[in-house]
Structure formats: structure tokens, C-alpha cells
Amino acid sequence: MSFGEMLEMVDILKKADYDGKKAKIMVKVVKSLHRNFGVRQSKDQLRKRWSDLKLREHEQYRKIRRVLKKSK
Structure with missing residues (x-):
């Protein structure tokens, strides 16, 4: 998965406060x-x-969050 794809996924999931139980949000990510x-x-x-x-790739996740903060 490329960095841009992960950025898009994290952006959508963070906005929706995804916790793993909301299936409709994941459909939005797929689309x-x-x-x-x-x-x-x-x-x-x-x-x-x-x-x-979130659990294993902390540095990658931090980098994505920084990019999202800068874009807002």
C-alpha cells in the first residue's frame, strides 16, 4: 500500500473516529x-x-498524522 493510499485511508478513518465496529465507514474507504x-x-x-x-508501525502512523495536520 503506497503512502498516498494510507494517507487517504487514515484521513477518512480519523475523521469518522473509526474503532473497528462501523462497517459503513470501511465501505467508504474502499470506494x-x-x-x-x-x-x-x-x-x-x-x-x-x-x-x-496503529499497533506495529508507530513511526509510519506518526508520519501520516503529521502530513494530515499540515494539510489542514
């Missing part, structure tokens, strides 16, 4: 990634990627 990047990934793959970002 947005397909529309903007031509990427087709399942909701489960994206849910796992979100979990990995």
Missing part, C-alpha cells in the same frame, strides 16, 4: 481508494492494515 487510486482491497484487508498501522 475512495478505488476511485482515487484504482486500488481494490477488501474491507478485511484494510481493517488489518489500519490495525497494523
Whole structure:
């Protein structure tokens, strides 16, 4: 998953305060990634990627959050 794709995913999930239980939000992420990047990934793959970002890839997650803060 490219940095731009992860940025888009994190942006949508942070705005919606996603906690892993709201399925409609993940559908929005899937559609947005397909529309903007031509990427087709399942909701489960994206849910796992979100979990990995938060739990295992702290530095990558911090970098994404910094970029999002600068853009606002």
C-alpha cells in the first residue's frame, strides 16, 4: 500500500473516529481508494492494515498524522 493510499485511508478513518465496529465507514474507504487510486482491497484487508498501522508501525502512523495536520 503506497503512502498516498494510507494517507487517504487514515484521513477518512480519523475523521469518522473509526474503532473497528462501523462497517459503513470501511465501505467508504474502499470506494475512495478505488476511485482515487484504482486500488481494490477488501474491507478485511484494510481493517488489518489500519490495525497494523496503529499497533506495529508507530513511526509510519506518526508520519501520516503529521502530513494530515499540515494539510489542514
